[in-house]
Amino acid sequence: MADSAAFRKLFGMSKEIYLDGNATTCVLPAAIDAAVQAMRDCFGNPSSTHGTGLKAKALLDQVRARAKRLLGVGSGRIMFNSGATEGIQTAVLSALCALRERRERGEKIGALLVYGATEHKAVPEALAHWNCLLGLNLELKKLPVNEEGRHDLVLLRELAPQAALVCTMAANNETGIISDLAGIQAALEGSQSLWMVDCVQGLGKLALNLSATRIDYAPFSGHKLYAPKGIGMLYVREGAPYTALVMGGGQEAGLRSGTENMAGIAALGAVLGALEDGGTFRSHAELQSFRDRLAAALRSALPGIVFNAPFDKALPTTLNFSVPGLSSKELLDVFDAANVRVSAGSACSASKAAPSYVLDAMGLPTWRSSSAVRMSFGPLVSEETITEACARIERCGLALRAAGLLDDGAVGMPAPEGVVQMSLAGNHTWLLLDSASHSCIVIDQQVELVERIDSLLRSHGYQVQARLSTSDSDSWPAQSGSMPFGAHTLRRIALNGERAAYLLCSGEKVDYAFTGKAPLAELAGRVPAEALVCTGREELNACCTSLRAEAQAAPGSLADMHLDSGALARLLEAHPHAVLVDVREAYEQAACIPGGRSAASVPLSRLAAFVPGWLESTEQAPLVFFCRSGNRSAKAAQCLRRLGYRNAYHLSGGIALASPALSLAA
Ligand code: PLP
Numbered sequence: 152m153a154d155s156a157a158f159r160k161l162f163g164m165s166k167e168i169y170l171d172g173n174a175t176t177c178v179l180p181a182a183i184d185a186a187v188q189a190m191r192d193c194f195g196n197p198s199s200t201h202g203t204g205l206k207a208k209a210l211l212d213q214v215r216a217r218a219k220r221l222l223g224v225g226s227g228r229i230m231f232n233s234g235a236t237e238g239i240q241t242a243v244l245s246a247l248c249a250l251r252e253r254r255e256r257g258e259k260i261g262a263l264l265v266y267g268a269t270e271h272k273a274v275p276e277a278l279a280h281w282n283c284l285l286g287l288n289l290e291l292k293k294l295p296v297n298e299e300g301r302h303d304l305v306l307l308r309e310l311a312p313q314a315a316l317v318c319t320m321a322a323n324n325e326t327g328i329i330s331d332l333a334g335i336q337a338a339l340e341g342s343q344s345l346w347m348v349d350c351v352q353g354l355g356k357l358a359l360n361l362s363a364t365r366i367d368y369a370p371f372s373g374h375k376l377y378a379p380k381g382i383g384m385l386y387v388r389e390g391a392p393y394t395a396l397v398m399g400g401g402q403e404a405g406l407r408s409g410t411e412n413m414a415g416i417a418a419l420g421a422v423l424g425a426l427e428d429g430g431t432f433r434s435h436a437e438l439q440s441f442r443d444r445l446a447a448a449l450r451s452a453l454p455g456i457v458f459n460a461p462f463d464k465a466l467p468t469t470l471n472f473s474v475p476g477l478s479s480k481e482l483l484d485v486f487d488a489a490n491v492r493v494s495a496g497s498a499c500s501a502s503k504a505a506p507s508y509v510l511d512a513m514g515l516p517t518w519r520s521s522s523a524v525r526m527s528f529g530p531l532v533s534e535e536t537i538t539e540a541c542a543r544i545e546r547c548g549l550a551l552r553a554a555g556l557l558d559d560g561a562v563g564m565p566a567p568e569g570v571v572q573m574s575l576a577g578n579h580t581w582l583l584l585d586s587a588s589h590s591c592i593v594i595d596q597q598v599e600l601v602e603r604i605d606s607l608l609r610s611h612g613y614q615v616q617a618r619l620s621t622s623d624s625d626s627w628p629a630q631s632g633s634m635p636f637g638a639h640t641l642r643r644i645a646l647n648g649e650r651a652a653y654l655l656c657s658g659e660k661v662d663y664a665f666t667g668k669a670p671l672a673e674l675a676g677r678v679p680a681e682a683l684v685c686t687g688r689e690e691l692n693a694c695c696t697s698l699r700a701e702a703q704a705a706p707g708s709l710a711d712m713h714l715d716s717g718a719l720a721r722l723l724e725a726h727p728h729a730v731l732v733d734v735r736e737a738y739e740q741a742a743c744i745p746g747g748r749s750a751a752s753v754p755l756s757r758l759a760a761f762v763p764g765w766l767e768s769t770e771q772a773p774l775v776f777f778c779r780s781g782n783r784s785a786k787a788a789q790c791l792r793r794l795g796y797r798n799a800y801h802l803s804g805g806i807a808l809a810s811p812a813l814s815l816a817a
Contacts (some may be wrong), residue, residue, distance in 0.1 A: 165744035168491045168540045172375075173324050173352060173469060173527035179377035181425060182418035186379065189417035197411055198402060207413055214420030218384055221427055222369075225362025226389040230406040231416050234383035235351045236273045238370025241385055241396045241407070243277040245368070246316045246345045247285050249392030254287075261315030261344055263292045267302055268512035269328070271349060274318045289315055299464050300328035300513050307338040314344035321353030321369075325509040325525055326460035327469025329357065336365055345391065351375055355426050355530055356466050367391035373419045377531060382415030432530035438467040441537045445470060445526060448541035452548025453477075454557060459510055459523055470526045471510075473519040476602060477556060481738070482524045485550055487779055487807075488739035489543040493526045543742075550741035555610030556603075564737055566611035569760030570655075570663060570685065573600055577689040580604070581665050583655060585637030590616040592636060594653060594665045595687045619643075621651055621667025621687060644677055652678065662763065663695075671701055683794075685759055693790040695759040700793045712788045713803040714775065722773060722800065729773035734758065734787045739779070755783045758790060765796055773798040781805040 169177065189210065195203035197211045218229045232238055250260045264278050278291055292310060295303045300323060317339060322329045332348065339346060347368040353359060355376045361369055366388060373382040387393055399408030425431035449456055449472060459471040474482060479495040486493050510520035553563035571582040575597050583592040591613040593604060608615065616636065620626040633642040642654040646669045655663040664678040667687040678684060680699040714722060723729055731750035733740055740752055753761050765774065774791065776784035784801035791799035
């Protein structure tokens with residue numbers, strides 16, 4: 152069971168479609184072979200003068216010569232390093248040390264360190280760091296970009312006479328926008344400024360002839376183009392100032408000390424060889440046609456989609472898009488469920504996405520910069536991968552539509568019923584849904600969720616009976632202390648200050664208490680000990696609890712709820728009636744390729760509705776919750792355990808660990 156095939160059988164997982172090439176790529180088989188060969192047959196230290204060392208040195212020289220040819224390095228230098236972040240540090244350090252020396256000699260230097268507003272964070276961070284550390288205290292000046300992500304060349308021309316160093320990129324990692332390097336070079340004409348171009352996303356995708364430009368420094372990274380992580384290159388123009396970042400044994404002609412990463416260099420050499428030979432990687436035209444197919448599939452699956460970068464100015468391997476009404480987390484989750492790996496165009500925390508500074512710099516509206524998704528692939532991508540990706544995109548669109556998340560009126564899933572939790576940034580809104588009367592009560596609605604809730608209710612034909620707040624007594628419309636809700640009654644009880652709690656009752660029995668942000672201690676004597684308490688804030692890492700549970704919860708009782716794949720196999724063997732419970736949201740479940748062992752569907756947002764049934768069962772069969780990464784399932788198992796259901800477990804690490812790479816590593 153610990154092996155990935157058995158695991159995939161259990162969860163019915165399909166083959167992974169990896170569309171996150173701008174983050175990193177897989178390793179070219181020829182590069183793996185080259186690395187293995189370097190480790191096995193050519194393991195010498197290239198600095199050793201004996202035969203074994205000479206063999207390694209020959210390999211090193213061969214790869215360097217290949218890189219020089221391919222990048223048009225001319226009389227410039229190429230040094231190997233650990234990757235682009237190191238290359239950027241070295242370039243910035245070199246430029247700033249030279250500027251400091253010039254200033255100390257009494258020469259006039261520019262006052263500005265200019266960098267593109269959409270640069271990778273490594274650039275402004277390195278500039279700020281070394282500027283401060285070297286005591287230069289030059290002014291960091293962000294160069295704006297236009298709505299197409301291209302640098303403001305008019306401003307650059309104005310700044311050029313005062314610029315000491317200009318840092319721009321060849322192509323942007325989030326949008327794929329290709330910089331107008333010729334235009335930048337023209338704007339810098341006559342300026343004394345040094346110029347660094349981050350070429351990370353350009354390698355293998357843009358024709359580079361570095362020595363024909365005035366570029367002084369150009370960092371590259373192997374892992375963005377089918378070489379392993381931890382290997383990179385830095386181009387330094389002939390005559391450009393240089394200061395080593397790493398000192399020691401004087402390797403790389405003194406440019407970068409430390410015994411060379413020969414396995415990485417050999418692998419990078421194989422990739423460069425494939426680029427040089429042609430035939431391995433797809434042509435620009437083929438990549439463009441792949442992008443167009445993906446774009447067409449996205450347009451048809453996700454109505455209203457907007458692409459955040461013009462295709463004619465971008466690498467054909469990057470698509471960046473936003474979909475009205477859908478967060479990047481929801482899109483990522485649904486794609487991930489379909490085993491399509493994409494990334495948020497912005498830094499994305501568990502519940503709230505920070506807007507992308509790249510899209511913000513392009514002046515896009517906040518909804519687009521905070522909900523952007525990036526789909527990117529490398530030039531090795533196969534036709535079958537694109538075809539399968541298009542099919543899965545369609546499936547994701549159908550899943551979102553069926554769940555009522557695409558506001559086009561089409562719904563295929565049964566209407567949700569009972570108690571539903573909607574969370575944003577650690578705060579909870581609760582929906583009470585009565586499908587018989589089609590009525591809904593909303594408790595503590597967060598403004599950001601209004602559209603989402605309205606669309607959900609509309610698509611399932613629910614009418615809002617009341618919108619109540621636990622902190623505003625005016626929201627309670629009833630004259631008396633209770634209102635009928637379907638076959639139930641909702642009662643309002645006053646808490647301290649202006650606060651209130653709402654009790655959902657079946658006859659005299661209180662089933663649920665919605666208590667907002669009131670401390671649990673305040674509820675004692677007002678809420679029955681066994682009622683399920685649904686709070687308004689993520690505090691207990693549980694969807695719901697009860698006063699009785701909180702009085703009794705022993706932290707040690709959670710220790711054995713985490714199952715790895717081996718423990719899960721043993722548990723399923725010992726308890727054939729154990730129930731697997733998928734706590735991913737309905738649209739994620741619908742996006743999965745069917746197969747595997749059947750599982751009960753209880754999205755975490757609906758867990759509270761199912762808890763009473765489980766607690767009432769006398770048998771207490773083992774429940775094994777699972778989700779994508781193990782966070783939501785841990786929450787579900789913990790919730791059940793706290794409430795006294797001893798046999799609640801979860802799959803630690805989630806079904807993500809079913810990927811062959813991780814299983815092999817285990
Ligand atoms: N520059 C760009 C444009 C990048 O996309 C990246 C990687 O995300 C880097 C620099 C940093 O590269 P590395 O991972 O090799 O340090």
